[in-house]
Amino acid sequence: MDISLDAVIAMAPDDASVKAARGLVSPEKWPLLGFDETAVWGACRGSGSKPYQVKIELSGPTCSCSCPSRKIPCKHALALLMLCAGHAPLFTAAERPDWVAEWLDAHRQRAARQEEKKERRAEQAKADPAAAARREKARLERIRGGLDELERWLCDQVQHGLSQLSGQYDVWDKLAARMVDAQAPGMAARLRALGGIVDRGEEWPAVLLGKLGMLQLLIDAFRHPERLSPREQADLRAALGIVPDMGAVRDGTTTGAEHIEDIWHVLGVSHAEEDRLWRRRVWLYGRSSGRLALLLDFSHGSRQFEHLFSPGDTLRMNLAFHPGSAPLRAFALNAPEPVSPEPGKPLVTHKLPGSLPQAVSNTVEDALMSAARTLAANPWRLPLPLVFNGARLCRRENEWALLTDAGRVLPLDMTDNEAWELLAESGGLPLFVCGEWDGARLRIAGAFAHAQVKESV
Numbered sequence: 001m002d003i004s005l006d007a008v009i010a011m012a013p014d015d016a017s018v019k020a021a022r023g024l025v026s027p028e029k030w031p032l033l034g035f036d037e038t039a040v041w042g043a044c045r046g047s048g049s050k051p052y053q054v055k056i057e058l059s060g061p062t063c064s065c066s067c068p069s070r071k072i073p074c075k076h077a078l079a080l081l082m083l084c085a086g087h088a089p090l091f092t093a094a095e096r097p098d099w100v101a102e103w104l105d106a107h108r109q110r111a112a113r114q115e116e117k118k119e120r121r122a123e124q125a126k127a128d129p130a131a132a133a134r135r136e137k138a139r140l141e142r143i144r145g146g147l148d149e150l151e152r153w154l155c156d157q158v159q160h161g162l163s164q165l166s167g168q169y170d171v172w173d174k175l176a177a178r179m180v181d182a183q184a185p186g187m188a189a190r191l192r193a194l195g196g197i198v199d200r201g202e203e204w205p206a207v208l209l210g211k212l213g214m215l216q217l218l219i220d221a222f223r224h225p226e227r228l229s230p231r232e233q234a235d236l237r238a239a240l241g242i243v244p245d246m247g248a249v250r251d252g253t254t255t256g257a258e259h260i261e262d263i264w265h266v267l268g269v270s271h272a273e274e275d276r277l278w279r280r281r282v283w284l285y286g287r288s289s290g291r292l293a294l295l296l297d298f299s300h301g302s303r304q305f306e307h308l309f310s311p312g313d314t315l316r317m318n319l320a321f322h323p324g325s326a327p328l329r330a331f332a333l334n335a336p337e338p339v340s341p342e343p344g345k346p347l348v349t350h351k352l353p354g355s356l357p358q359a360v361s362n363t364v365e366d367a368l369m370s371a372a373r374t375l376a377a378n379p380w381r382l383p384l385p386l387v388f389n390g391a392r393l394c395r396r397e398n399e400w401a402l403l404t405d406a407g408r409v410l411p412l413d414m415t416d417n418e419a420w421e422l423l424a425e426s427g428g429l430p431l432f433v434c435g436e437w438d439g440a441r442l443r444i445a446g447a448f449a450h451a452q453v454k455e456s457v
Contacts, residue, residue: 003061007310008081010271011061011303013071021078027090033083034094040084041100044076054080055103059335060306064103072302139183143240146182147219150175154212162205165198172198186241190215192274193382193438207440218380234323239380249320250333258327261318262286263339264293266309267387268434268445276301282309283385283434283445284319292385293319293330307336311434311446314339325377328385362388364404371437383436383443386410390430393423402433402442413441422447 012018024044031051032043039058043051046067053066054076063077073081083090096104153175157165165171172195179188190211197208221228221236228236234244248254264284272279280303282295297305309315315336321327362370367388374384391402391410400412400419412419426449434446 003081003085003308004310005082005085007308008078008085010269010310011073011081011308012078013073013302017071017073017075017078020075021082024075024079025082025086027087030080030083030090033080033091034097035084035091036093036096039096039100039104040080040091041097042080042083044079046076052076053099055100056080056084057104057107060304061308062107062304064107072304139242142182143184143222146179146184147187147222149178149182150187151216151219154216157212158209162208165208167199169195169198171195184240184242186239187215187218189241190239214379229325231323231325235325235378235380238322238324238329244322246331249322249331252320254323257323258321259318259333260286260289260291260293260321260330261316262289262291263314263316264319266311266313266315266446268311268447269309270436270443270445271303273303278303280305281436281445283387285387292328292387293321294328294385295331296329307332309336312448326374326381328374328381363406364388364391364402364408364410365406383438386435386437386442387433389432391433392428392430393419393426395419402431411441413438413443418444 009018012021029045030042031045032041034041040056042054044054045051055064056062056077061081063073063081065074065076067074067076069075172191176188176191179185179191194208194211197204197211201207218236218239221232222240225233225236237244244254244257249257252259264286266282267285268281268283270281278299278301280295280297280299282297284293284295285291286293295309299305313336316339317336318333319330320333321330364386367386371384371386374381391404393412394401394403396403396409400414400416402410402412404410414422422444426447429449432448433442433444435442435444
């Protein structure tokens with residue numbers, strides 16, 4: 001039961017659920033705690049006469065509870081996972097109770113049916129390529145109509161002045177909804193992000209104008225795909241939210257698709273939620289390949305994903321990369337396999353969760369230069385990963401930032417609670433940071449105490 005407390009907290013639907021779960025992490029509240037190689041389970045005393053039956057399938061992990069809560073995972077499932085993380089000896093290896101076995105069987109049957117549906121859809125697409133081509137053509141026409149409408153709106157804003165957008169925060173959601181209807185979810189996400197620029201700082205109109213110019217560039221590129229290389233066309237489609245044929249990427253038959261098998265270090269993990277849709281980004285570094293990779297997952301209603309990742313994990317995986325000018329997004333072709341430290345090459349445990357080899361020695365300047373090259377190859381890629389050493393967390397002018405020895409300051413997108421917690425855990429030491437850069441601020445996805453990181457590759 002290799003589960004970390006930070007990974008459990010990352011699964012929680014909200015802070016209130018974490019607080020409630022901590023109140024249940026007490027052995028006397030759990031008259032039954034058991035596990036086997038596949039699952040853990042427990043009976044948690046509640047307000048009713050019967051304890052709540054809590055089941056967790058470990059490979060996901062996937063949680064279920066007999067309580068009436070609509071949150072997934074509920075406080076009881078989170079508490080059971082917290083017990084796994086910090087009090088594993090309390091669990092007894094045992095034969096599954098009937099209520100656990102029945103739930104596992106039903107869960108596997110549902111997963112098998114979903115996989116069969118995916119396979120049938122893939123086979124239907126292969127069997128009738130003409131129908132697939134018609135669907136593709138129809139979608140491109142819908143996107144074209146949506147982008148034409150967006151371009152007219154852009155021209156109106158430039159003609160009448162961007163200052164009229166001050167205070168009109170709902171306009172971005174309406175535009176984004178139109179792009180979703182036009183089947184361009186990537187453009188919708190970009191429009192929602194622009195809403196956060198309006199009225200933010202004195203220079204917001206100039207910043208917004210630059211971002212709107214990038215939208216116009218994307219529209220122009222969509223109208224003239226013949227002027228782009230196959231890799232640039234893949235970047236364009238990704239920017240609009242058109243996902244490539246996963247079967248072709250998996251088979252390696254898509255132009256520009258790569259497969260890389262390596263030992264991957266989890267540098268950072270970030271989550272965001274919008275309209276009950278959770279997005280998770282997992283940033284990886286390949287020990288032998290030296291490649292960065294991004295695993296992007298979505299989950300509706302809860303932060304439950306197929307596999308659990310925590311900063312500092314070391315996993316063996318074969319990744320298939322989406323095609324593009326500077327390939328970054330990938331998906332795993334196999335289940336992640338935890339890797340133990342090699343003899344003579346120990347991985348060091350830090351004050352911050354997990355462990356990480358000193359395989360990346362970028363300074364902030366190196367990281368920014370790498371991001372600039374990536375942006376030159378693909379102007380629509382945001383956020384950009386920044387991975388670097390030697391920056392201290394500081395507070396300046398009522399905001400948090402990272403300060404390097406060379407005096408460079410990177411503003412942070414970070415709450416006070418997050419910053420104080422990181423400062424306490426790092427002890428004020430220089431940090432090894434994996435962050436997401438939007439061009440103005442950095443969102444930290446993973447941080448490690450730099451002074452404790454040792455060579456291991």
